[in-house]
Amino acid sequence: MKPLSISGLSLVSALGDELDATWQALREGRSALAPCRFEDLPIDAWAGEVQGLNEPLPAAFSAFDCRNNRLAARALAADGFAQKVANAIAKYGAHRVGLFTGTSTSGILNTELAYTARDPQTGALPEGFAYAQTHNTHALGYYARARLGLAGPSFTLSTACAATAKLFATAARMINAGLCDAAVVGGADSFCGTTLFGFHALGVMAEGPCRPFDKARNGISIGEAAGFALLERAPEMPEPNALLLLGTGESSDAYHMSSPDPEGTGAAVAMRQALANAGLAPEEIDYINLHGTATLVGDSAEDKAVTGLFGPETPRSSAKSFTGHTLGAAGMVGAAMAALAIRRGFLPGSPHTQNLDPAFASGHLLEGHPAPVRRVMCNAFGFGGVNCSFILGSQTR
């Protein structure tokens, strides 16, 4: 693919608002995970909760008010992102800027609350329940489009935990097909009973904080996050420090709805395609931001796939013990960590990982350290056997 410039990037997670909060935590090796207070789960689960989401959206957007859109609003306001989109609108026109959002559960928490307040006689939902603006998968897209004043093509990808990662591929294709000149990608996933009790039912939720690639790992910790990126065609000669999207790869496991292929075959296909799409060899990748959710099978499959393709030494780590698994928003956490690794020259560690599983390759970083980073591969995999890898870099060669 022709590289695209990433001219705006924002992130909000349990680590805080703005990329700088994430950077401070990466540098200090500080996890945001804490015992889950959000729902009364029957286990000692830890979670990465975003604080301060109790304030409703401003009156002009009150129809969209729900936890997920509040979280999205925070990320649109962070890192000067909304202003960068306003600049893109001024440059290209609102109808030439696409908006491609991603989420797994949108505002379903709002519907969960509405179900507890159903009319005892008729079973009807409470008055004023706003389906399109809160429950629908595209409620996030409707909200972000209204908030940013965009008028270009828009839809919401919902491919479970690979939703926002796949948006980078979608945006590149939409710009390539001439359907828009620039694209906002991003999304949000927030706590709800559906995911907390759902992952608990699957038996993949950790007691205590998640420990990716640890020999004693015992499952995931869920986190909340929202993030956005602004993509535009890159100039022929990008600035040396410009952040670029270099390639994307996608595949399906065709194996099981909620368990990854233990051999990591599909994951390897996505990574190989991302390299081919970027015209890069494996040794040109300096750091791999792993999906690494700390499940027994998932981490093992990813380790096989990554080591098979890159060998044992390429530095690698997962964001999950910093932020928790932020589900559909995980691609934006990956993009933010990749951008920080490149801009700050830093390889992040994995704070709760204490003893690397001896079956795994040596490249896993438990502690962060400074190092020059030119290109980063980010992985995101999800239910339905969906796999996506994308590569960010500071220069094409």
Add this chain to the structure above:
Amino acid sequence: MRLFLNAVALRGPGLEGWQASAPILAGKAPYLAAPTLIPPATLLPPNERRRAPQTVKLALAVGAEAFTNADAEPACCPVVFASSGGDGETIHEILATLAGPVRELSPTRFHNSVHNVAAGYWSIATGAKTPATSLCAHDGSFAAGLLEAGAQAVAANGMVALIAYDLPYPEPLATVRPIAAPFAVALLLSPVAISQSLARLDVELCASGTHACAIPELEDMRRAIPTARALPLLEALARGEAATMTLEYLDDLALAVKVMPL
């Protein structure tokens, strides 16, 4: 965006597959109202077939029909799934359980609640390790799916399937989100003409607009089911005549589609 359409599949109320529906859509046979028939998902292995929700059965039915109609192999083809929601029955059951005294979810129901449930089962059923995606633009999901599938076909220079579908929610969600009946469409698209190509489609974004169906019962359907916004395109294909139309997408944006039969 220039695309070539290589196969069509359709399933809706009184519309049982493309072969049976084309004369109705062309106005050559009367439309007879009947509930949407959702066949069993024979593509799936028996244990998965039992666990698959209705959404999956409907999506797999039109997907399989499209590949049969084109005499093409699904295992090598990327697929875009487009739907205005996930599986309504599954989501309702989860919501009802979470609102009840014992908040214990079924693991199968949880993994069936994701929007990409049809994409997951499709790849298992066909063995396709190719990319599968799942998207939503509320009422404009079919148009959004056509954009994504078209852009994928152009970028990959190969065939891409679009499978769009909707099913009604049970109550109480049905009241706040009425969807009249199960309805699904599948299109196989490529950026260049192949031997199976039926028509050339030129797809562009345009200001909002509406193109009503020629047949009144189909126009009622178009207004009552998000995926049925594809019907004006299907009518033109069934008539086998060149046509220009506007397919509804978002409030301020639509798709201008020029259909040129081959």
